[in-house]
Amino acid sequence: MRPSGxxxxxxxxxxxxxxxxxxxxxGVASLGGLVLLWQLASLAxxxxxxxxxxxxxxxxxxxxxxxxxxxxxxRIWTHMAVTLGRIAQGYLLALGVAIPLGILIGWVPVLDKxxxxxxxxxxxxxxLSLLPLVIVWFGAGELSKVLLIAYxxxxxxxxxxxxxxxxIDPLLVRAARTLETGGLAIFGRVxxxxxxxxxxxxxxxxxxxxxxxxxxxxxxxxxxxxxxLIMEARTYYRSDISVVGMVVIGLFGFAISVGLERLERVLLxxxxxxxxxxx
Amino acid sequence: xxxxxAALGAAGTLGVLLVWEAAARSGAVNPTLFPPPSTAIPEALxxxxxxxxxxxxxxSLLRIVWGxxxxxxxxxxxxxxxxxxxxxxxxxxxxxxxxxxIPPLAWIPMAIIWFGLGEPSKVFVIFLAAFFPVFTNTxxxxxxxxxxxxxxxxxxxxxxxxxxxxxxxxxxxxxxxxGLRVGWGLSFGILVAAELIAAEQGMGFxxxxxxxxxxxxxIIFGILLIGATNLATDACLAGVIRRWLGRWHAT
Numbered sequence: 001m002r003p004s005g006x007x008x009x010x011x012x013x014x015x016x017x018x019x020x021x022x023x024x025x026x027g028v029a030s031l032g033g034l035v036l037l038w039q040l041a042s043l044a045x046x047x048x049x050x051x052x053x054x055x056x057x058x059x060x061x062x063x064x065x066x067x068x069x070x071x072x073x074x075r076i077w078t079h080m081a082v083t084l085g086r087i088a089q090g091y092l093l094a095l096g097v098a099i100p101l102g103i104l105i106g107w108v109p110v111l112d113k114x115x116x117x118x119x120x121x122x123x124x125x126x127x128l129s130l131l132p133l134v135i136v137w138f139g140a141g142e143l144s145k146v147l148l149i150a151y152x153x154x155x156x157x158x159x160x161x162x163x164x165x166x167x168i169d170p171l172l173v174r175a176a177r178t179l180e181t182g183g184l185a186i187f188g189r190v191x192x193x194x195x196x197x198x199x200x201x202x203x204x205x206x207x208x209x210x211x212x213x214x215x216x217x218x219x220x221x222x223x224x225x226x227x228x229l230i231m232e233a234r235t236y237y238r239s240d241i242s243v244v245g246m247v248v249i250g251l252f253g254f255a256i257s258v259g260l261e262r263l264e265r266v267l268l269x270x271x272x273x274x275x276x277x278x279x
Numbered sequence: 280x281x282x283x284x285a286a287l288g289a290a291g292t293l294g295v296l297l298v299w300e301a302a303a304r305s306g307a308v309n310p311t312l313f314p315p316p317s318t319a320i321p322e323a324l325x326x327x328x329x330x331x332x333x334x335x336x337x338x339s340l341l342r343i344v345w346g347x348x349x350x351x352x353x354x355x356x357x358x359x360x361x362x363x364x365x366x367x368x369x370x371x372x373x374x375x376x377x378x379x380x381i382p383p384l385a386w387i388p389m390a391i392i393w394f395g396l397g398e399p400s401k402v403f404v405i406f407l408a409a410f411f412p413v414f415t416n417t418x419x420x421x422x423x424x425x426x427x428x429x430x431x432x433x434x435x436x437x438x439x440x441x442x443x444x445x446x447x448x449x450x451x452x453x454x455x456x457x458g459l460r461v462g463w464g465l466s467f468g469i470l471v472a473a474e475l476i477a478a479e480q481g482m483g484f485x486x487x488x489x490x491x492x493x494x495x496x497x498i499i500f501g502i503l504l505i506g507a508t509n510l511a512t513d514a515c516l517a518g519v520i521r522r523w524l525g526r527w528h529a530t
Binding site: 026030031051113115120121131132137215226242245252253 | 283284287288289290291292294295312313366369370371372373374376377378380381382383384385386387388389391392393464465467468469470471472475482483486487489490493495498499501502503505506507509510513
């Protein structure tokens with residue numbers, strides 16, 4: 001392989017950010033090739049189907065999940081709906097509290113200083129470590145799962161909302177004041193639009209956290225949901241069903257994060273060039 | 280000025296602790312379900328002696344360090360290689376992008392099938408949590424290097440591996456550092472769930488076991504312990520990174 005890097009031999013440069021990576025067909029080919037190899041290795045007996053269920057077996061397992069369901073009668077659509085429902089509830093709950101609270105904390109410096117150590121600590125508390133506590137408090141039912149997701153999403157969203165308001169260019173606010181804009185108008189027409197891109201980025205990361213947490217939350221006290229499906233299948237030695245569950249949840253996560261990225265570009269066209277702030 | 284900030288922060292934290300304490304003492308919340316910190320921590324320490332505590336902490340840290348090193352090392356290597364060799368990047372990235380959205384915890388059943396119920400399956404799940412953020416950030420750093428920088432280095436006669444080692448990788452270091460810290464945080468995030476796999480030691484085991492005994496003091500203490508360990512080790516990592524980055528990025 002020739003070390004091409006960004007500076008190719010003919011002196012042509014890849015302009016930063018535009019054409020990332022190489023030609024697209026290579027990626028498709030590598031994926032297709034891998035799936036094919038996987039299937040062939042399985043047919044040749046090199047990969048044991050229990051350890052690495054081949055694509056053909058996964059397709060059959062998906063068909064079974066769609067028609068009959070697993071465990072008995074719970075079809076894949078139910079698992080999907082239950083998981084997405086839990087994520088949506090926890091996520092919306094987190095956003096609903098984090099956005100107003102974050103704006104308030106970001107706008108009032110004293111509040112920011114008062115809460116900084118608490119927020120830093122609460123963020124480092126691993127969401128899933130709350131699992132035993134919420135079970136003791138609220139039982140192993142729906143509420144516990146929704147609250148866990150909400151907790152994980154909340155702190156990520158809160159820190160991003162605070163930062164989005166706190167780090168607005170003060171010049172923007174001063175300019176608006178010079179133009180004798182009233183307090184509320186400054187907020188609605190200057191602060192909010194300037195803060196929205198970062199908030200949106202936070203919302204995207206928070207949703208990713210929700211998808212992480214749900215699998216752990218569904219490990220206990222339920223047989224519905226994709227996380228439960230993945231774990232349940234193992235106890236019946238159905239690795240093919242586990243893998244189907246993994247693929248489905250991965251696809252959902254992927255589709256939603258791409259969808260949000262597109263949505264952001266449509267809703268907030270002024271947010272381009274923020275990539276560097278977004279870490 | 281900064282001292283004042285710290286004082287305000289301490290005041291805020293103290294305020295919350297006091298409210299919690301007062302709520303439990305006044306009976307507004309049930310103190311057996313929601314013990315105040317002043318009773319929960321001594322109670323927990325009484326039940327788990329310092330030796331046992333250290334066993335749990337070290338067992339967890341060992342798992343995390345193993346998983347993290349196994350994930351971060353290849354993450355950096357593969358990230359640098361796919362950012363530098365374009366063809367390799369085009370081959371590897373779609374695979375990674377496809378596997379990345381699968382939450383690390385969803386791998387637990389396969390981890391058990393592949394590695395059994397022992398340490399390797401737990402380390403594998405943590406490895407997954409560390410690998411992807413490190414890879415993604417490293418790749419992003421490599422692709423985002425200022426072309427002018429590389430061109431200048433080329434003009435001065437650098438090329439091939441020397442260009443990569445002396446210019447490109449140092450330029451990508453801040454992104455690599457970000458990836459490392461995100462990966463470390465994620466490793467902690469999934470520790471508890473990883474330790475649900477037939478563990479007999481570890482901080483995650485400690486709190487899940489306390490749930491079976493209905494011992495809320497130990498649960499609360501364990502949660503705070505995991506958070507504090509995460510915070511402390513992350514601060515260490517940040518310190519090391521700052522010193523290491525300082526050689527190239529003087530800010």
